[in-house]
Amino acid sequence: MEGRQRRIARWTRRVVQLSFLGFFVALAWAASYPPSGAVGENLFLRVDPLAAFVAAYGSSLWLYLLPAWVMLGLTFLSGRFFCGWICPLGTVLEIIPSPWKRRRRKLSGLRARDLSGRPLREGDRRLRLKYLFLAVLALLFLVGTNLFWIFDPLVVANRAVVFILAGSVPLVFVALAVLAVAAGPRFWCQEMCPLGACLSLAGMAGSRLPAAASPLALVKREESCIHCGKCALACPFGIVEVADARRTGRLALADCALCGECVAACPREGALSLRAMGAPIMVSRGKGTTGEAREEGAACAV
Amino acid sequence: MRGVKIARRDFLALGLTGAAAAFLHGILRREASAAPLLRPPGAQDEEEFLSRCLRCQECVRACLTECLEPAGKEYGAAALWTPRLNPVLAKCEFELCGRACARACPVGAIRRPADEEVRIGTASVNRSKCIAWNEGKSCLVCYERCSYQAIEVDSRGRPRVVAERCTGCGACQNTCVTCPDPAIVVYPPGEIPGGGGGKGKQVKQN
Helix, strand or coil: CCCHHHHHHHHHHHHHHHHHHHHHHHHHHHCCCCCCCCCCCCHHHCCCHHHHHHHHHCCCCCCCHHHHHHHHHHHHCCCCHHHHHHCHHHHHHCCCCCCHHHHHHHHHHHHCCCCCCHHHHHHCCHHHHHHHHHHHHHHHHHCCCCCCCCCHHHHHHHHHHHHHHHHHHEEEEEEHHHHEEEEEEEEHHHHHHHHHHHHHHHEEEECCCCCCCCCCCCEHHHHHCCCCCHHHCCCCCCCHHHHCCCCCCCCCCCCCCCCHHHHHHHCCCCCCCEEEEEEEEEECCCCCCCCCCCHHHHHCCC | HHHHHHHHHHHHHHHHHHHHHHHHHHHHHCCCCCCCCCCCCCEECCCHHHHHCCCCCHHHHHCCCCCCEEHHHCCCHHHHCCCEEEECCCCCCCCCCHHHHHCCCCCCCCCCCCCHHCCCCCEEEECCCCCCHHCCCCCHHHHHHHCCCCEEEEECCEECCCCCCCCCCCHHHHHHHCEEEEEEEECCCCCCCCCCCCCCCCCCCC
């Protein structure tokens, strides 16, 4: 029973991802003349806070950029859900077959060794490089050199669709795909992506909010946790803090994309769960015992 | 001890990123003045345009006549994949399309000035290529195609561009019979048409 529930939940995310990817491609397809006038075929680019920054700097397009503000608001409440559930580039990078899985196990195995150590509490420092990258890009933009066109994931994805439709090669996209194969599916998202950095910052601004106020939150019950570190090992985003014993309640981790892989990997009933406005939508199940995860999840929904 | 090590590594990363950024900035700045190219109608002035444009290709996709294409590397790294209006592909129908490119632009790099204010560029006749000027043949194709009466023909059928009326829509270049090397070419605003016997017209419209 619970096993099935878990599987459906993981599968659900992939379906959501592919749906948004399809929507994204459809919008790029529909962007040819005439414009529909309804949603605006450039919706994804207007949802992008970096594009909004480029558009709004020294102009009066604030209202036109409403989607970007909504996006930032939702990220403030939930964290980087966009990266795990919506981003078309992230979806493609995640789907590309990569020999990385084996390597990840080894890499994270090293991390898991000091489950109570300092790195665990502070997280992987390499993940902070993207903030530096974002700061440099923003600075360059302010002095008049716009490099967001190379590094903004939604721009890269949009251009990739248009170029492929036109029969030419989307070079930046191919480079990122190669990077995904060489360094891991989510290497780009976690260590470089400037949009990811921007959303991480927005998510951190709202990290004190309780799970009940968050449309999507990762919640940990410390008393059920056995500190096995499987969550940290399973995380496609390389987050180790999820296994930190000092963290409990809503885990508003800067880099967490709310993908739920840790929840699926957790061997303890109800120790980890994904919640929408406090209500559990995905709860970790015990390996030996079944059937109680849902009730337990409901019990700690408060 | 460990903290010092990590701090040094961060410092190194900062230095490297900064150096790479300065390098890229330098390259793009130097190449910003490469070959001139026509922009979509209502595009902001070149420097502002380059600093806004995300090269997302929404305008290229949205164009009614498909006269836009992503600029290739021959226009310099700074302009790579920015929208280039190429009259050889089609003329720009900015009065018919409802400014599809400007509507599609997510960052406002393309604006929507009134139709009368649109100046994509100015056409100029290269007399050494034009068969009316060069071979004395009666052609008149550009004259007939122009929607703005911006081409005047003298008694011997030789075309001249009236810069004040020309919007730079590219109909003349698109239709010129000396294609693929048109004798009448649209130049971006402010670019003085070079080559041939065509004395540079005054091109300083806004």
